[in-house]
Amino acid sequence: MSNRMWGGRFSSGPDAIMEEINASIGFDKRLYKHDIAGSIAHATMLEAAGILTRDDKDAIISGLETVRAEIEAGAFTFSRALEDIHMNVESRLKELVGEPAGRLHTARSRNDQVATDFKLYVRDGLDMLAAQVETLQKVLVEKAEAEAGSVMPGFTHLQSAQPVTFGHHMLAYVEMLERDKGRLVDARARLNESPLGAAALAGTSFPIDREMTAEALGFDRPMANSLDAVSDRDFILETLSAASICAMHLSRLSEELVIWSSAQFAFVRLSDKFSTGSSIMPQKRNPDAAELIRAKVGRIFAAFTSLLMVMKGLPLAYSKDMQEDKEIAFDALDNFSLALAAMTGMMGDLSVNREKMAQAAGAGFSTATDLADWLVRAANVPFRDAHHITGRAVAAAEAKGCGLEGLTIEDFKDIDERITSQVFKVLGVENSVKSRTSFGGTAPANVMAQVAGWRERLGI
Numbered sequence: 001m002s003n004r005m006w007g008g009r010f011s012s013g014p015d016a017i018m019e020e021i022n023a024s025i026g027f028d029k030r031l032y033k034h035d036i037a038g039s040i041a042h043a044t045m046l047e048a049a050g051i052l053t054r055d056d057k058d059a060i061i062s063g064l065e066t067v068r069a070e071i072e073a074g075a076f077t078f079s080r081a082l083e084d085i086h087m088n089v090e091s092r093l094k095e096l097v098g099e100p101a102g103r104l105h106t107a108r109s110r111n112d113q114v115a116t117d118f119k120l121y122v123r124d125g126l127d128m129l130a131a132q133v134e135t136l137q138k139v140l141v142e143k144a145e146a147e148a149g150s151v152m153p154g155f156t157h158l159q160s161a162q163p164v165t166f167g168h169h170m171l172a173y174v175e176m177l178e179r180d181k182g183r184l185v186d187a188r189a190r191l192n193e194s195p196l197g198a199a200a201l202a203g204t205s206f207p208i209d210r211e212m213t214a215e216a217l218g219f220d221r222p223m224a225n226s227l228d229a230v231s232d233r234d235f236i237l238e239t240l241s242a243a244s245i246c247a248m249h250l251s252r253l254s255e256e257l258v259i260w261s262s263a264q265f266a267f268v269r270l271s272d273k274f275s276t277g278s279s280i281m282p283q284k285r286n287p288d289a290a291e292l293i294r295a296k297v298g299r300i301f302a303a304f305t306s307l308l309m310v311m312k313g314l315p316l317a318y319s320k321d322m323q324e325d326k327e328i329a330f331d332a333l334d335n336f337s338l339a340l341a342a343m344t345g346m347m348g349d350l351s352v353n354r355e356k357m358a359q360a361a362g363a364g365f366s367t368a369t370d371l372a373d374w375l376v377r378a379a380n381v382p383f384r385d386a387h388h389i390t391g392r393a394v395a396a397a398e399a400k401g402c403g404l405e406g407l408t409i410e411d412f413k414d415i416d417e418r419i420t421s422q423v424f425k426v427l428g429v430e431n432s433v434k435s436r437t438s439f440g441g442t443a444p445a446n447v448m449a450q451v452a453g454w455r456e457r458l459g460i
Contacts, residue, residue, distance in 0.1 A: 019080060019081065022083060023080040023081075023083050023084070024083060024084045024085075024323055024326065024327075025078050025079070025080055025082065025083060025084055025085060025088055026080070027326060027327045027330055028084050028085045028326050029071075029078055029085050029088070030121070030330065031085050031117045031118065031121055031326075032067075032068065032071050032085055032089065033068065034116075034117040034118075034120035034121050034124075035085050035086055035089055035113070035117045036064045036065075036067065036068045036089060037120065037217065038113060038116045038117055038120065038196060038213075038217065039060075039064055039089070039104060039113075040061050040064055040065075041196070041212075041213045041216040041217050042104070042107075042108055042196060042213060043057050043060045043061055043064075043104055044057065044061070044212075044216065045208060045209050045212045045213045045216070046103075046104075046106060046107065046208070048209065048212065049206070049207050049208055049209055050207075051106055051107065051206055051207070051208070052103055052106070055100075056100040056103055059097045059100040060093065060097060060100050060101065060103070060104050062097070063093045063096040063097040063100075063101065064089070064093060066096055067089055067092050067093060067096070070092070076088075076092065079091070084110075084114075085117070086110055086113055086114065086117075090104065090105070106206065107197065107199060107204040107206040107208050108196070108197070108199060108204075109198075109199045109200035109201075109230070111198070111199070111200050111201065111230040111317070111318045112195045112196055112197060112198040112199055112200075112229060112230050113196070115195035115198075115229060115230055115232070116194060116195050116196040116217070118235075118236065118325070118326065119191055119192075119194075119195065119235055120217065122191060122235055122236055122239055122329075122333075123188055123191060123192065123218075125239070125333050125337075126184050126185075126187060126188040126191075126239060127188065128337065129184055129243070129333070129336065129337060129340070130181050130184045130185055130188075132337060132340040132341065132344070133177050133180055133181045133184065133246065133340060134177075134181060134458060135340075135344055136177060136340055136343055136344045136347070137174050137177050137178065137181075137454070137458055138458050138460050139344050139347045139348045140170045140171070140173055140174050140177070140347060141170075141171070141174055141451055141454045141455060141458065141460060142348075142460070143166075143167070143170050143347060143350065144166075144167040144168070144170040144171045144174070144447060144450075144451055144454075145167065145447075145448070145451045146167075147165065147166035147167045147170065147352055147354075148165060148167035148444045148447040148448050148451065149165060149167070149433075149444040149447075150165055150166040150167065150352055150354045150357060150358075151163050151164075151165055151166075151354075151357060151358045151361045151429045151430060151433055152164060152165065152166050152169065152267065152357035152358070152360065152361050153357070153360050153361045153363070153366060154169075154366075154442070160360070160361075160363055160366050161366065162366055162367075162369055162370075162432065163361040163362075163366050163367065163429040163432045163433050163442075164433060164436075164442040165433055165442050165443075165444055165447055166352055166354075166357065167444070167447040167451070168441075168442040168446075168447050171447065171450050171451070171454070173249065173253055174454060176249045177246070177249065180242065180245060180246035180249060183241075183242035183245065183246070184239070184242050184243075184246075186238075186242075187235065187238040187239045187242050190234070190235065190238065191234075191235035191238070191239075192218075192219050192220045193214070193219055193220060193221055193222065193223045193224075194210065194213060194214035194217060194219035194221070194222045194223060195222075195223050195229035195230060195232075196210065196213045196214070196217070196222070197210035197213060197222060198223065198226035198227075198229035198230050199226065200230070200317075200318070201226060201227055201230050201231075201316075201317040201318065202226055202227075203226040210222035227316050227317045228316075230317050230318045231314070231316050231317040231318055231322075233307065233311055233322060233325055236307065236325055236329050237304070237307055237308065237311070239329075239333070240300070240303050240304035240307060240329065240332055240333075241304055243300050243304075243332060243333065243336045244297075244300050244301050244304050246336070246340075247296070247297040247300045247301070247336055247339060248297060250293055250297065250339050250340070250343050251293065251294045251297040253343065254290040254291070254293045254294040254343070255290075255294060257270065257287055257290040257346065257350075258287050258290050258291060258294070261275075261285070261287045261290075265356075265360070266353055266356045267352065267353055267356055267357050267360070268350055268351065268352055268353065269285075269350070269351045269353065270285070270287055270289070270290070270346060270349070270350065271346075271349035271350070271351075273345065273349060274287075274288070274289040274290070274342070274345060274346045274349065275287060275288065275289070289342045289345075289346055290346065292342070293339045293342055293343060296335045296336075296338070296339050297339070299331060299332060299335050300332045300335060300336055302328075302332075303328040303329060303331060303332035304332070306324075306328050307324075307325055307328060307329070310322070310324050310325065358429060361429040362403055362428070362429045365394045365397065365403065365404060366429065366432070367403075367404055367405070367426070367427050367428065367429065367431075367432045368390050368393075368394055368404065369390075370426045370427065370431070370432045370435065371386075371389075371390045371393060371404060371423065371426070371427065372386040372387055372389075372390040373386075373426070374422075374423055374426045375389060375390070375416075375418070375419070378420070378422060378423075379418040379419065379420075381416075381418065389415060389416045389419075392415050392416075393407065393411075393412065393415055396411055396414075396415060403427075404427050405424065405427040405428045409421050409424075
């Protein structure tokens with residue numbers, strides 16, 4: 001199969017194996033909007049610089065707009081022989097407008113062209129992903145408000161530790177997602193420099209105006225070094241890094257949803273929209289959406305690691321290895337977006353079993369720390385001594401088959417004479433969470449104050 005775009009030295013094109021390994025049009029065709037936008041900006045600049053005539057510029061832009069319309073209408077035929085989106089667009093442009101199409105590539109290389117296209121694509125993706133993260137935050141804030149006073153076990157080592165509220169637990173993820181959103185926004189800010197005009201690697205002798213094309217494409221400025229401009233893939237690495245961290249947070253919440261929705265916990269119920277039944281066991285509700293989010297995270301992590309491996313050994317400037325950046329990035333960002341959408345839907349439809357959670361919150365002597373704290377505050381007992389006294393109280397409750405609140409004042413007096421009936425004000429899970437009023441604590445009043453703050457920040 002001949003490769004018409006090369007001509008000259010290569011009289012015949014690659015064989016089937018070379019075409020298979022070399023062609024990227026199967027995945028990079030999604031860059032068509034950005035490729036055409038970059039070409040329109042480049043042509044406009046070339047005319048302003050006196051490198052293109054007005055007629056040639058007008059013909060090129062008109063032809064590019066036609067190509068864009070054809071692609072969007074599904075009437076464009078993509079060719080593997082033409083390797084990538086850039087050559088496919090340029091070839092069709094030549095069919096439409098003839099000779100002027102050949103002038104479009106003046107003062108430009110595919111190296112700076114692909115870097116520009118990819119940056120534009122990733123920038124759009126970052127805007128969308130940051131908005132998705134914020135949408136999920138809003139859902140979690142609404143859930144936190146509705147469950148501000150719903151008591152549940154707080155865990156360390158997945159063992160019942162101290163009572164918290166479900167609302168407080170939700171706000172923990174809101175905080176994580178805020179940092180995640182910040183990383184996405186930061187990545188966007190750093191990528192927003194234009195590679196266009198760096199040409200192959202050394203710049204160009206033509207009197208181009210890189211500031212003009214940068215401004216036309218919404219970049220803050222052109223990249224200052226031509227070698228860096230064509231060989232940098234920091235922008236997608238940073239994006240994948242930010243996506244990986246956020247996806248990790250989604251995976252942690254997914255794991256909790258899987259556990260909480262089990263019959264053994266029954267803390268929450270996922271809606272039918274995000275659950276499936278069993279093919280053989282009619283009683284089952286499987287948390288498939290949560291499990292799939294948890295699994296898709298592996299693909300996002302893998303994309304980040306894979307691209308690091310691609311880039312780590314490359315000398316400056318461009319190498320064909322870098323073609324491997326897009327397919328894995330597209331897959332990772334697609335799945336990250338899908339995971340965010342699925343989590344948003346799941347959490348919006350989630351119902352909470354408050355009775356079951358409250359019951360579990362009191363198990364495992366979860367208010368033991370409250371007893372120790374009370375001994376320090378009310379009886380002036382050193383904390384280490386209070387810790388030992390509380391341990392004896394737990395042993396007494398275990399022997400009696402009750403919680404700490406089930407011990408009588410006589411039971412407590414037998415353990416330590418300094419304990420008074422006032423201790424019962426801090427025992428019990430409801431009293432425990434209400435007492436945690438320090439900044440960042442789980443008290444329902446704290447949760448509601450945090451909710452109000454988040455409502456203002458997120459414009460809910």
